[in-house]
């Protein structure tokens with residue numbers, strides 16, 4: 001296909017209907033038919049990127065290979081499509097305005113008044129087409145927020161214009177809610193009608209409606225919605241709650257959503273793809289032969305979205321071993337040496353999560369000490385790895401008050417210290433060590449066995465690092481650095497060889513795990529946890 005087609009996904013009625021999953025599912029179905037697909041998210045907030053946002057606001061900050069700090073939906077796009085995204089796949093209102101204002105300061109507008117229309121909308125369109133120009137057959141663009149929000153208006157106006165500029169190459173999918181009123185046992189279509197009307201007022205007629213529902217929608221109801229919203233019956237699709245997000249592409253395929261899309265673009269759909277690897281993953285997910293409990297220790301556990309990629313990586317890795325991984329979310333602020341045995345009881349593996357700052361840090365040391373001393377498989381990610389180093393310094397090396405200079409600038413043992421190139425940084429946004437960096441893995445180590453490779457590339461998001469001044473002390477006492485940045489010597493992986501499975505990684509393996517390519521570290525960690533369980537029955 002030499003022409004790029006654009007599919008826009010908007011949402012109505014309420015937020016949180018799963019536009020990201022619908023976008024990823026449509027992308028998956030088109031990809032399964034052999035098309036080159038990418039997915040982009042436009043976020044209507046004013047932050048330049050979500051990197052400065054507290055996880056309580058929007059959940060996890062996902063990091064792409066090129067070091068962009070992005071919305072967590074990009075994680076879904078990568079996990080579904082097994083295809084890397086970049087900065088261009090996540091644009092915020094803040095970024096759009098910054099670009100326009102920078103152009104204005106440069107004098108690029110030649111004395112013109114700079115306005116939302118056409119300047120902001122032009123910049124939005126430029127950013128959408130920029131992705132399409134990279135040779136994709138389909139660009140799916142998810143518009144964050146809900147139709148009717150003041151802040152989404154420029155995005156809606158931009159895609160309205162694009163439909164006319166790229167005649168025949170644009171399609172609009174609108175996702176809404178059909179609520180069920182239990183008292184009267186009725187499904188209600190009015191919110192959908194209103195939301196479509198709102199979209200129409202902005203000049204956009206949806207081509208396809210996806211109705212999120214908790215109950216099956218009858219053909220009569222779908223016909224009624226279609227008639228009120230000017231959409232044919234075959235273009236009204238239901239999205240009923242599924243046992244897993246990974247079932248959604250198949251649920252959409254059953255209703256021929258991908259065929260409808262292709263036909264609307266005037267493309268012959270051809271054979272229905274079998275999607276064998278996807279189905280085999282689901283088969284293993286639904287029919288686990290084993291189960292294992294793993295503790296996920298962090299300070300945001302009341303909001304699991306903060307650990308989205310980790311949770312999904314466990315689902316992928318669990319399926320490999322036909323194992324249901326039951327995550328026990330442990331609040332690190334509640335964990336003490338007095339209650340550790342109780343709170344971690346029944347866990348065959350302990351993962352200490354990434355994070356920032358002092359809150360909940362002592363509980364992380366407790367979890368690590370418990371896993372280390374009881375020979376329970378342990379995986380520490382980013383701050384989790386740094387905490388493993390600090391715990392080892394305090395409890396094995398006897399370095400009293402050892403710490404990271406992030407938590408205590410005047411610690412006598414700064415075993416984790418700020419990276420040299422981070423010292424003079426005052427701006428917080430986008431200034432961490434971000435994205436993919438190479439790591440050389442030492443032969444004969446657990447990490448080397450897990451990866452089966454001498455050189456790997458993993459994604460990062462941090463300012464602090466292992467302090468190499470202490471390396472000899474650690475190695476003598478039994479904690480070894482087994483992965484390094486080949487250019488700078490920065491420690492990327494630590495292990496305790498005498499322990500059955502103890503690994504800390506400065507990078508974030510979870511960002512690279514996908515349905516068809518689970519991450520080897522998570523796979524190995526789940527396997528080690530299963531073995532631990534078998535041996536400790």
Ligand code: GLN
Nearest residue numbers: 354355382383462463464
């Ligand atoms: N706060 C730590 C650092 O900046 C770890 C960051 C993380 O876990 N992503 O180095």
